Amino acid sequence: xxxxxxxxxxVALLQWFVPGxxxxxxxxxLLSGKIFRFxxxxxxxxxxxxxxxxxxxxxxxxxxxRADLKVTRGQYIYVMLKTDDHEFARFSDYAxxxxxxxxxxxxxxxxxxxxxxxxxxxxxxxxxxxxSASKAEIIYNRGARADSKSEAYVLVRVKNGNAVIEExxxxxxxxxxxxxxxxxxxx
Amino acid sequence: xxxxxKHLRWLSKELPELVNQGVLDSSTSDKLLKYYxxxxxxxxxxxxxxxxxxxxxxxxxxxxxxxxxxxxxxxSRLVRTLISLAPLLASxxxxxxxxxxxxxxxxxxxxxGVFYVCSIGSSIALIGQIYHVTSSAADxxxxxxxxxxxxxxxxxxxxxxxxxxxxxxFWTFCAEGERQNVVLYWVWLxxxxxxxxxxxxxxxxxxxxxxxxxxxxxxxxLSLGVILEDVLANGWMILYSALxxxxxxxxxxxxxxxxxxxxxxxRLFGTRGIIILSFIFSYEDVWNQxxxxxxxxxxxxxxxxxxxxxxxxxxxxxxxxxLFIQLLKRKESFRVLFxxxxxxxxxxxxxxxxxxPIIPLILFNMLLLIFGVCITLLGIRKEQLDxxxxxxxxxxxLILLRFFDVDLGLMMRGIIFIILxxxxxxxxxxxxxxxxxxxxx
Numbered sequence: 152x153x154x155x156x157x158x159x160x161x162v163a164l165l166q167w168f169v170p171g172x173x174x175x176x177x178x179x180x181l182l183s184g185k186i187f188r189f190x191x192x193x194x195x196x197x198x199x200x201x202x203x204x205x206x207x208x209x210x211x212x213x214x215x216x217r218a219d220l221k222v223t224r225g226q227y228i229y230v231m232l233k234t235d236d237h238e239f240a241r242f243s244d245y246a247x248x249x250x251x252x253x254x255x256x257x258x259x260x261x262x263x264x265x266x267x268x269x270x271x272x273x274x275x276x277x278x279x280x281x282x283s284a285s286k287a288e289i290i291y292n293r294g295a296r297a298d299s300k301s302e303a304y305v306l307v308r309v310k311n312g313n314a315v316i317e318e319x320x321x322x323x324x325x326x327x328x329x330x331x332x333x334x335x336x337x338x
Numbered sequence: 339x340x341x342x343x344k345h346l347r348w349l350s351k352e353l354p355e356l357v358n359q360g361v362l363d364s365s366t367s368d369k370l371l372k373y374y375x376x377x378x379x380x381x382x383x384x385x386x387x388x389x390x391x392x393x394x395x396x397x398x399x400x401x402x403x404x405x406x407x408x409x410x411x412x413x414s415r416l417v418r419t420l421i422s423l424a425p426l427l428a429s430x431x432x433x434x435x436x437x438x439x440x441x442x443x444x445x446x447x448x449x450x451g452v453f454y455v456c457s458i459g460s461s462i463a464l465i466g467q468i469y470h471v472t473s474s475a476a477d478x479x480x481x482x483x484x485x486x487x488x489x490x491x492x493x494x495x496x497x498x499x500x501x502x503x504x505x506x507x508f509w510t511f512c513a514e515g516e517r518q519n520v521v522l523y524w525v526w527l528x529x530x531x532x533x534x535x536x537x538x539x540x541x542x543x544x545x546x547x548x549x550x551x552x553x554x555x556x557x558x559x560l561s562l563g564v565i566l567e568d569v570l571a572n573g574w575m576i577l578y579s580a581l582x583x584x585x586x587x588x589x590x591x592x593x594x595x596x597x598x599x600x601x602x603x604x605r606l607f608g609t610r611g612i613i614i615l616s617f618i619f620s621y622e623d624v625w626n627q628x629x630x631x632x633x634x635x636x637x638x639x640x641x642x643x644x645x646x647x648x649x650x651x652x653x654x655x656x657x658x659x660x661l662f663i664q665l666l667k668r669k670e671s672f673r674v675l676f677x678x679x680x681x682x683x684x685x686x687x688x689x690x691x692x693x694x695p696i697i698p699l700i701l702f703n704m705l706l707l708i709f710g711v712c713i714t715l716l717g718i719r720k721e722q723l724d725x726x727x728x729x730x731x732x733x734x735x736l737i738l739l740r741f742f743d744v745d746l747g748l749m750m751r752g753i754i755f756i757i758l759x760x761x762x763x764x765x766x767x768x769x770x771x772x773x774x775x776x777x778x779x
Contacts, residue, residue, distance in 0.1 A: 155492060156437050162488040163430045166458060169481055170426070170465050174419060177469040204467075225517045278467040280411045316470040327411065 180315045184308030185254050187232055187240035189272075191294070191303040191319075203284060204276040205291050207305060207319075214242040216266045224262055229255045230270065232309065239304065242270075249312055257312040274307060274316050283330045286337075290329050294321035346374060395449035396456070415468060422464035425457035433493055451495025458485050476512035479505055483526065490533050496546040502530060503553040507560040520565045521646045527557075542593060543601055551593075552603040555585060559607060562654075566647050572628050575619065575683045577651060580658040582611030583677035587661040590673065612679055613709065613732060617739065619683065620702040625695030628687055655680070672712050675705075706736045714765065721773045723766060730762055 192208040214230065222228055222245075232254045233243040245268075249255055258270040279287040294303035306317040319326040353367045362370075402425070410418065432450045441447070459482045466472040473481075483505040489498040506526055513520045534554070537547040562581055563574055586608025596602045618624055658680060665674055682705060686698035710732035717726025 156434065159434060159437050159488075159492045162492060163434070165488075166426065166430070166485050167423075169485060170423060170461050173462070173465050173469075173471075177465075177471060181469075204470075274470060276472055277470050283411065314471075 176313060177315050180308050180310040180313050181317060184310035184313075184315065186317070187234065187254070187307050187309055188238060188304045189307055190239045191305060203281050204278045205287060205319075207272075207275045207277055209272050209275075209305075211239070211241055212272055213267050213269050214245060216263060216268050217245070220245070220247070222260050222263060222268060224260055226260045227257055228260060228268075228270070229312065230258050231255050240307070254309050255312055256309060256314055274305070274314050277305070277316060277319050277326075279326075279330075283334060286330045286333045287326060290321060290326065290333060291319075349374060391445035391449040395453045418468050419465065422461050422468065425453070426461045429454035429457040433489070437492065447493050447495050448497050451489055451493050451497045454489055454493070454495075455486050455498055455501050458482055474512070474516050476509055476516045476518055479509040479512060480526075483509065484529075487529055490530065494546075496549050499530065499533065499546075499550045500553040503527075503550065503557040507557045510561040510564045514564050514567065519646075521650060523561055523565050524650065538592075543596055548601050548603065555603045555607040559611070566651055572687065573651065575615070575624075576680050576687070577654065578611065579615055579679035579683045580654050582608050582615065583679055584608075584654070584658050584661060586612065586673075586677055587658075587665055591661070591664065609676075609728075612676060613706075615679060615683075616702055616706050616709065617735065619686070620699060620706060620736075620739070622695050622699055625686065625690045625698050628690045628695075672716070676709065679705075703736070703740070706732060710736060718765070718769055718772075721769055721776070723769060726765055726769055727762075730765060734762070 190210045192210040228245045229249045230245045231243045261269040294301040303321045356362045585604040589604035714729030
């Protein structure tokens with residue numbers, strides 16, 4: 152019986168290891184990762200809210216293929232990041248191995264067409280509370296519309312190829328604050 | 339003979355006293371309890387208790403989650419993280435208590451098992467949601483399954499085993515979509531096999547093993563096509579013919595003394611699978627695909643992808659071949675014919691490739707006719723209504739399907755329906771009368 156209990160304790164510790172590792176990785180990225188602002192692209196207003204999260208769409212999601220480094224669909228590449236004049240994140244280059252000292256994301260190639268590589272951004276889901284989901288959708292769609300004058304972006308911390316969303320901003324205000332204000336107004 | 343519950347309870351209280359006083363010995367006492375259905379009733383009560391405990395545990399867990407979800411936005415990230423991990427800790431404490439105190443009650447093990455399984459998945463999912471980072475569906479499912487697997491061995495919780503087996507099937511669907519190596523399904527499946535073997539050696543008709551067998555049969559049926567999809571082209575016909583034949587033969591060799599039908603999952607999957615496949619193969623459209631896809635798939639899929647899958651395919655055929663030879667030795671000609679579907683499917687592939695689908699169509703329609711007639715006659719001979727009706731149903735469906743393939747007038751169709759209905763009723767009446775006559779004699 153005690154042998155079985157000992158084995159169980161080891162298993163239980165292992166079961167803590169998985170969420171523990173996740174928390175460590177994400178907290179480490181949030182605490183010491185470099186901040187990048189990813190500009191949100193216009194979305195289909197009927198598709199923004201899937202279940203309990205907003206499906207984010209980004210303007211920066213493609214890069215030019217290098218003549219000396221061909222890639223195929225499904226392949227993982229390391230994409231280097233830089234900031235443009237408006238302080239938004241842009242892809243600068245890519246490689247098959249991570250580069251030391253540079254900020255990069257590990258992304259999967261979605262397509263490669265006519266020298267243009269499309270990549271899957273890993274932080275496309277922004278989870279919202281079910282009770283405020285519909286308000287979040289309205290505010291998000293308003294901010295992300297093509298004709299919108301709003302500035303909509305996601306603040307992302309990047310460290311060692313990992314990226315964690317810090318917050319979603321519309322016109323400089325975080326989405327939870329806007330949702331709260333909207334809900335108070337509605338009451 | 340069954341007694342009413344209150345009489346059974348009285349009897350179960352009296353018998354130990356009678357044994358103590360030397361009026362009866364303990365083996366007679368056991369025989370009396372068995373004769374009056376005490377163990378059966380107790381087993382049903384235990385099963386009910388297990389089911390209600392399971393439902394109760396699930397409802398409590400869901401209720402707690404809903405309460406927390408309502409106030410989620412008001413919590414800081416730290417508090418949310420702690421709340422996400424709390425069910426995992428609670429379920430681990432419950433499980434440790436069960437193991438430490440040596441409680442063997444099914445209701446405890448299964449209800450803690452279900453709570454534990456849910457808490458593992460919810461903790462991983464909620465952590466991802468808190469940080470707005472989610473892994474792929476396949477990676478999430480695989481992590482969840484592998485963390486659940488130890489519960490099968492340590493808690494001996496059947497629900498964890500069922501969850502693991504069916505979860506693997508969902509993993510194959512997701513992993514195939516994400517271009518992961520789905521052949522690993524066999525590796526993950528083999529991790530559960532020592533436990534299944536252990537249960538089989540103790541008592542192959544035990545309830546937990548029966549439930550796991552149902553889950554295993556379903557998992558294999560769902561996953562096999564996905565795993566071997568891009569190698570197979572039309573090879574799925576041979577693959578699934580072999581799979582269902584294997585199920586049937588496993589039942590015949592290892593589970594044939596099962597008392598009730600719920601203890602025969604492999605028989606159900608095997609027989610239904612073979613019959614349904616035979617009906618599918620009796621259509622021309624299926625064979626018209628053979629020429630187009632077969633060569634194309636074989637020449638376009640990369641060998642690195644194809645080789646492991648081809649090995650799995652061959653292993654299934656070898657297993658089928660081994661069991662088939664064992665069945666041949668028994669000289670049960672109908673059963674041998676029944677599980678010869680892979681041979682028929684393979685031959686039909688070759689014939690279709692060279693000369694079109696006509697011969698396979700005739701072959702499978704003939705097979706269905708033979709299956710229907712033989713099962714009907716078997717039902718009459720054994721006086722088993724379920725077998726009789728199964729055979730008649732096969733014949734009826736065959737006739738109806740071919741019926742709609744040809745142009746017949748309303749009157750002719752009406753006459754045929756009446757004849758079929760009369761045959762159904764007549765055969766059932768005949769078997770019932772014969773059985774009554776035998777019982778009265």
